[in-house]
Every structure is written in C-alpha cells, then in structure tokens.
Amino acid sequence: MKRYLKVDDIGDLKQALKEAFEIKKNPYAFQELGKNKTIILVFFNSSLRTRLSTQKAAMNMGMNVMVLDINKDGWKLESEMGVVMDGDKPEHIKEAVPVIGQYCDIIGVRSFATFESKEDDYNEKVINQFIQYSGVPVISLESATRHPLQAFADLITIEEHKQKERPKVVLTWAPHPRALPQAVANSFAEWMKKADVEFVITHPRGYELADEFSQGANIEYDQRKAFKDADFIYAKNWSSFKDYGQVISQDRDWTVDEEKMALTNNAKFMHCLPVRRNMIVTDGVIESKNSIVVPQAANRVVSAQTVIKRMLESL
Numbered sequence: 414m415k416r417y418l419k420v421d422d423i424g425d426l427k428q429a430l431k432e433a434f435e436i437k438k439n440p441y442a443f444q445e446l447g448k449n450k451t452i453i454l455v456f457f458n459s460s461l462r463t464r465l466s467t468q469k470a471a472m473n474m475g476m477n478v479m480v481l482d483i484n485k486d487g488w489k490l491e492s493e494m495g496v497v498m499d500g501d502k503p504e505h506i507k508e509a510v511p512v513i514g515q516y517c518d519i520i521g522v523r524s525f526a527t528f529e530s531k532e533d534d535y536n537e538k539v540i541n542q543f544i545q546y547s548g549v550p551v552i553s554l555e556s557a558t559r560h561p562l563q564a565f566a567d568l569i570t571i572e573e574h575k576q577k578e579r580p581k582v583v584l585t586w587a588p589h590p591r592a593l594p595q596a597v598a599n600s601f602a603e604w605m606k607k608a609d610v611e612f613v614i615t616h617p618r619g620y621e622l623a624d625e626f627s628q629g630a631n632i633e634y635d636q637r638k639a640f641k642d643a644d645f646i647y648a649k650n651w652s653s654f655k656d657y658g659q660v661i662s663q664d665r666d667w668t669v670d671e672e673k674m675a676l677t678n679n680a681k682f683m684h685c686l687p688v689r690r691n692m693i694v695t696d697g698v699i700e701s702k703n704s705i706v707v708p709q710a711a712n713r714v715v716s717a718q719t720v721i722k723r724m725l726e727s728l
C-alpha cells in the first residue's frame with residue numbers, strides 16, 4: 414500500500430476487518446516489520462486521538478516515531494506555485510516535503526479543509542503535494558475531504574457491537590457553533606456504503622454532502638423517522654457543502670437526546686470526538702450504557718496499525 418486516503422485504498426473490507434482483528438488480538442506480533450523504520454506524523458491542525466493513536470500504532474509495530482506540528486515547530490509553508498515569496502511563509506512545500514521524506518519511510522499528514530477554496534479543498538491540494546513530492550508512502554490523518562483512519566475504526570467498532578448481521582446505521586447531522594469540515598461525514602458515508610449495513614443519512618436541507626459521498630445512501634430529512642429502529646446512531650456536525658463552509662443552521666432540535674434515542678432499536682451511540690456536549694449530544698446519551706465513543710476511539714490504534722502494517726509490507 415503506497416497511500417491511504419480513501420476507502421478504495423484498503424480494498425476488500427472483510428479482509429481489512431480480518432487483519433484488524435488479528436492485530437487487535439496480538440498487537441506486538443509484527444514488530445520485526447517496523448524495526449529501524451521511521452514514521453513522521455505532520456500536523457497542520459490540532460489533534461488528540463489521531464496523534465496519540467497513530468503514534469501508539471507505529472510503536473506497536475516497532476517503529477521510530479517523529480511528530481511535527483507545522484504551525485508550532487516548523488516554518489510556515491507556501492503551497493502556491495510560482496509565487497514571489499515575499500510574505501510570511503519562508504519555506505515552500507516543494508522543498509519541505511521531499512526533505513521530510515528523506516528522514517522517514519512513511520509520512521502521515523493531517524491537513525483540514527481551509528474553506529478558502531472549495532476547488533482546492535476537494536482536489537486535496539495539500540495531501541496530494543505530499544504524495545507527489547515526498548517519495549514515500551503517505552497516510553491521511555484527516556485530509557480536506559476525508560478521515561479514513563476514523564472511518565476504518567468506526568467500521569471495526571460497528572462490527573464488534575452489532576447484534577444482527579445487517580444493522581441499520583444512521584449518520585445524523587447535529588448542531589455546532591462553528592463551521593466544521595465535511596471530512597468525517599464524507600468518509601463515514603463512503604465506508605458505510607461499501608459495508609454490509611442499511612445506511613441512512615439524516616440532516617436539515619442544505620447540508621447535503623457532495624454527490625460522490627451521498628449517492629447510493631438513503632437520505633431522510635426527518636431525523637425522528639431516520640432514527641426509527643436504528644441499531645447505531647453516528648452523530649456529527651458538518652458545514653454546508655453547497656454554500657461551501659457555511660453554518661446555515663444551529664437548530665438544537667437536531668441534538669441527539671434521550672427522547673430520540675428511544676425511537677431506535679436500543680441503538681449504540683457513536684461520535685468520532687471531540688464532541689460538544691448538549692450541542693451535538695446530551696450528557697445523558699453520551700454517558701449512557703449505549704454510548705460506545707471510548708471503545709470507538711480505542712479502535713483508532715487498530716485501524717492505524719492495520720494500515721501501517723500494510724505499508725511496511727509493501728516497502
């Protein structure tokens with residue numbers, strides 16, 4: 414595996430799950446693969462789970478790990494081509510990325526949507542420059558449009574907690590005070606459409622995801638109807654794709670609460686975290702016995718380790 418950006422990069426999901434469960438059962442069995450190999454994790458944005466779980470995954474594989482918080486520790490990077498660099502960015506990404514590639518065997522990159530240009534975000538301008546110029550395999554630690562390590566961990570978690578062969582999984586938009594990227598929702602939709610689940614997306618009008626992610630999914634604009642008989646409720650906020658990056662509703666009637674969870678088939682509650690309590694979800698729901706947000710976050714180590722293992726095998 415030379416890159417991990419989206420669901421197609423992992424191939425068959427059943428096989429990926431099989432590998433993930435082997436790793437979960439025996440996390441230190443593959444340390445020879447990572448011996449004397451180095452991964453560098455580059456962050457353009459904040460992180461708790463991705464940073465720690467990917468480090469842990471790489472350490473489980475016997476690798477050396479370096480983390481670079483570009484905004485705090487590095488030079489500000491220019492990513493436009495052919496510009497006169499007379500501003501506040503002293504280093505061009507075209508030098509910085511191949512240099513980082515000299516120091517490692519695998520690079521992980523977190524680079525969120527900036528909302529400055531829908532075209533640049535949806536063309537994955539930043540992570541594609543890492544693929545183009547680094548000379549080493551690249552793992553997305555959440556790019557402008559997708560969060561594939563999160564979606565893989567979500568699938569592992571659903572597989573572990575499902576009570577029936579083909580569960581009903583509902584992705585619900587929920588309110589948030591700030592404009593958030595569509596990446597988590599996009600990836601979750603991309604993965605659930607390929608998984609053996611009944612998949613429903615519910616959101617207020619105006620929050621439709623890009624066609625490539627929503628096509629083929631069931632869209633239900635009535636959140637209560639969507640929740641009926643659901644086995645998993647996955648809450649997430651995202652900003653509008655159509656009115657790109659805009660917050661067009663903060664309707665608290667979309668907060669996931671006990672009354673709406675009672676409409677479900679005793680559904681498990683999921684969220685990628687961090688979560689704003691009593692905006693996205695009530696204290697009662699996130700603290701209920703049906704909340705699986707912590708085991709979901711724990712599976713971030715498993716998804717990252719499965720991907721790193723495949724990359725090490727292909728070096």
Ligand code: CP
Pocket residue numbers: 459460461462463464555563685686687
């Ligand atoms: N879910 C997730 O990616 O969390 P962090 O932003 O803390 O890494």
